[in-house]
Amino acid sequence: MPKKRVTLADVARLAGLSTTAASMILTGKTDTRLSAEAHEKVHAAAASLGYRPNVAARALRTDKTRSIAFISDYVATTRFASGLIRGALAAAEEAKYVMLVLETGGDPAREIKAVQAALDRQVDGLIFAAMRAREVFVPDVVLNAPVVMLNGTSARFPLSVLPDEYRGGRDAVRLLLEAGIDRDIVLLGHNAEAEEGMFRSEMITRRLAGIRDAMSDAGLRFTEELSCWDWEPNHGYTLSTELLSRRRPQAILCLNDRLAFGAYQALAEAGLSVPGDVSIVSFDNDEIASYLRPGLTTIALPHEEMGRAAVELLLQPNPQSGAMLAMPVIERGSIRNAS
Amino acid sequence: MPKKRVTLADVARLAGLSTTAASMILTGKTDTRLSAEAHEKVHAAAASLGYRPNVAARALRTDKTRSIAFISDYVATTRFASGLIRGALAAAEEAKYVMLVLETGGDPAREIKAVQAALDRQVDGLIFAAMRAREVFVPDVVLNAPVVMLNGTSARFPLSVLPDEYRGGRDAVRLLLEAGIDRDIVLLGHNAEAEEGMFRSEMITRRLAGIRDAMSDAGLRFTEELSCWDWEPNHGYTLSTELLSRRRPQAILCLNDRLAFGAYQALAEAGLSVPGDVSIVSFDNDEIASYLRPGLTTIALPHEEMGRAAVELLLQPNPQSGAMLAMPVIERGSIRNAS
DNA sequence: CTGTTAGCGCTTTCAT
DNA sequence: ATGAAAGCGCTAACAG
Numbered sequence: 001m002p003k004k005r006v007t008l009a010d011v012a013r014l015a016g017l018s019t020t021a022a023s024m025i026l027t028g029k030t031d032t033r034l035s036a037e038a039h040e041k042v043h044a045a046a047a048s049l050g051y052r053p054n055v056a057a058r059a060l061r062t063d064k065t066r067s068i069a070f071i072s073d074y075v076a077t078t079r080f081a082s083g084l085i086r087g088a089l090a091a092a093e094e095a096k097y098v099m100l101v102l103e104t105g106g107d108p109a110r111e112i113k114a115v116q117a118a119l120d121r122q123v124d125g126l127i128f129a130a131m132r133a134r135e136v137f138v139p140d141v142v143l144n145a146p147v148v149m150l151n152g153t154s155a156r157f158p159l160s161v162l163p164d165e166y167r168g169g170r171d172a173v174r175l176l177l178e179a180g181i182d183r184d185i186v187l188l189g190h191n192a193e194a195e196e197g198m199f200r201s202e203m204i205t206r207r208l209a210g211i212r213d214a215m216s217d218a219g220l221r222f223t224e225e226l227s228c229w230d231w232e233p234n235h236g237y238t239l240s241t242e243l244l245s246r247r248r249p250q251a252i253l254c255l256n257d258r259l260a261f262g263a264y265q266a267l268a269e270a271g272l273s274v275p276g277d278v279s280i281v282s283f284d285n286d287e288i289a290s291y292l293r294p295g296l297t298t299i300a301l302p303h304e305e306m307g308r309a310a311v312e313l314l315l316q317p318n319p320q321s322g323a324m325l326a327m328p329v330i331e332r333g334s335i336r337n338a339s
Numbered sequence: 340m341p342k343k344r345v346t347l348a349d350v351a352r353l354a355g356l357s358t359t360a361a362s363m364i365l366t367g368k369t370d371t372r373l374s375a376e377a378h379e380k381v382h383a384a385a386a387s388l389g390y391r392p393n394v395a396a397r398a399l400r401t402d403k404t405r406s407i408a409f410i411s412d413y414v415a416t417t418r419f420a421s422g423l424i425r426g427a428l429a430a431a432e433e434a435k436y437v438m439l440v441l442e443t444g445g446d447p448a449r450e451i452k453a454v455q456a457a458l459d460r461q462v463d464g465l466i467f468a469a470m471r472a473r474e475v476f477v478p479d480v481v482l483n484a485p486v487v488m489l490n491g492t493s494a495r496f497p498l499s500v501l502p503d504e505y506r507g508g509r510d511a512v513r514l515l516l517e518a519g520i521d522r523d524i525v526l527l528g529h530n531a532e533a534e535e536g537m538f539r540s541e542m543i544t545r546r547l548a549g550i551r552d553a554m555s556d557a558g559l560r561f562t563e564e565l566s567c568w569d570w571e572p573n574h575g576y577t578l579s580t581e582l583l584s585r586r587r588p589q590a591i592l593c594l595n596d597r598l599a600f601g602a603y604q605a606l607a608e609a610g611l612s613v614p615g616d617v618s619i620v621s622f623d624n625d626e627i628a629s630y631l632r633p634g635l636t637t638i639a640l641p642h643e644e645m646g647r648a649a650v651e652l653l654l655q656p657n658p659q660s661g662a663m664l665a666m667p668v669i670e671r672g673s674i675r676n677a678s
Numbered sequence: 679c680t681g682t683t684a685g686c687g688c689t690t691t692c693a694t
Numbered sequence: 695a696t697g698a699a700a701g702c703g704c705t706a707a708c709a710g
Contacts, residue, residue, distance in 0.1 A: 362688070
């Protein structure tokens with residue numbers, strides 16, 4: 001039976017009061033002076049009828065929907081996405097907000113449609129998330145709602161939530177140094193284009209800057225820098241295999257965990273042990289980092305925290321500035337103490 | 340400047356017609372007989388003003404929001420989730436729907452709140468997704484909107500989208516058989532509780548049923564069945580290591596890819612090669628399956644297709660029955676042809 | 679201290 | 695063939 005929805009009028013009627021009174025009481029208006037008795041009656045009536053406010057009707061009046069949009073380029077591609085979404089979801093739930101998620105594939109046409117769809121539903125705010133970190137394209141439509149950029153930046157919207165890649169870069173090197181590793185360190189994954197080219201990614205640039213600064217502070221240089229476009233396991237494997245045919249470094253600093261995964265494979269095939277023969281440190285704290293044997297020591301991308309921070313920022317009345325989140329160092333077993 | 344939203348009245352005014360006419364024309368009512376000229380004027384006016392209908396207002400009248408809720412127990416935990424969400428998102432987008440995603444952690448209290456939140460927003464339908472496959476708890480609230488279960492079942496809601504685990508189970512064995520492997524096959528991951536106990540998972544049960552039927556059809560039995568609770572790499576590793584200390588099987592059939600990952604590690608440590616010494620076949624087509632060397636041959640869980648199917652089913656006027664999706668066999672290099 | 683009234687933007691009879 | 699008017703459920707002025 002398509003039982004009709006309970007409305008505020010029903011509650012008021014049962015409580016023997018006006019809808020105004022019921023409305024004020026249920027929305028928790030404090031400045032009004034309705035009798036305690038009235039409060040009780042209304043709450044009782046609402047409870048007994050199982051009253052739930054109609055958000056659409058309320059939105060029409062107040063322009064508030066208690067919903068936000070999470071618009072991202074990719075959701076499934078990287079494990080990255082789900083952490084971000086999960087964190088955002090949790091924060092939204094705590095604030096009693098609901099989250100629309102929309103995927104654009106980085107396609108401007110879809111971006112526009114996504115933003116429109118969200119705006120049509122009167123969302124109270126929008127988060128633009130970038131899975132591949134970079135300057136994010138935000139369609140040029142009128143946006144009266146607040147916006148925060150997640151894992152990316154935008155010229156139009158100054159509020160960003162980013163990982164502290166520079167510090168993370170420094171930490172990776174520090175880990176090596178503290179273990180007494182100070183000669184023959186190889187960098188795996190460096191890509192000249194990414195660092196300087198037109199497709200430069202801000203965040204990778206900062207990661208590398210941190211790494212390089214820490215190295216030169218210690219008076220060190222990488223003995224080799226192996227470069228590739230995609231940071232996928234097979235590249236890590238080929239590059240490492242080829243590297244090992246020439247030399248056996250003391251440590252390999254991998255630009256992400258998937259690359260490190262490939263390095264592990266190459267090392268194993270070459271009969272070398274981690275960390276006995278070669279130490280490895282990496283970035284992201286991808287799921288696979290914990291699957292590897294020994295576990296991979298890595299500088300984590302704090303996905304969930306970033307997602308949380310984004311919605312907290314979005315919901316704040318007057319956010320002054322974005323957030324730069326620390327990348328936790330996750331020590332597992334891939335660095336050998338050489339001192 | 341908080342530019343005021345363009346309303347239907349604005350459009351009508353500019354077009355020199357009534358809001359009624361504008362409404363009919365813009366919503367594409369066909370049965371009405373408004374002049375072609377009127378159509379043109381209204382569309383022109385709407386376009387020039389950048390008119391966008393207010394979904395809340397429309398919902399108030401029509402009870403339709405063109406939005407659906409995707410309520411799942413976990414979103415980030417497993418890579419499983421993102422594929423499901425991604426597929427659902429894509430289908431929703433195509434149908435010009437928007438998707439709310441909500442996470443419950445499997446907690447009844449959160450489930451109720453999630454459903455309420457969705458209902459308060461007048462969603463046109465709900466999808467209950469289970470990441471850990473099983474009978475799903477659906478809070479007992481009045482639901483006037485259609486419901487489909489994704490990767491799970493519910494006594495209350497008959498419409499489910501499920502993978503064809505039985506067929507998948509048979510396929511895994513078939514792959515082995517076709518490669519001429521017919522003796523000393525070990526099953527890794529079987530868990531008596533899961534198969535028969537109170538926590539029995541329907542889907543795993545079906546996967547195992549397919550496996551067992553295919554085996555006995557071929558007159559074969561597993562030489563050993565190694566069991567563990569969590570299907571994580573470390574269990575695959577320990578169980579396999581211990582297995583290899585006793586015997587060297589011709590093949591290991593793993594109940595999921597993470598277990599297979601562990602088996603690979605144990606095999607490598609034992610100096611055995613895949614598939615040279617031992618063949619491996621598995622389930623899920625987890626991301627790691629493609630990272631392994633050689634690539635892992637596995638029976639894939641069609642996540643995206645399942646997500647798609649769920650919203651397509653949800654949006655269908657009169658769905659007669661749920662969907663049972665084939666699990667594609669992904670042949671990579673972990674089975675050696677022994678014939 | 680409480681109730682009446684007027685919309686929010688839209689769709690939909692029902693009159694013209 | 696087109697428009698006036700009512701009303702979806704709610705909140706906010708404004709009276710009492």
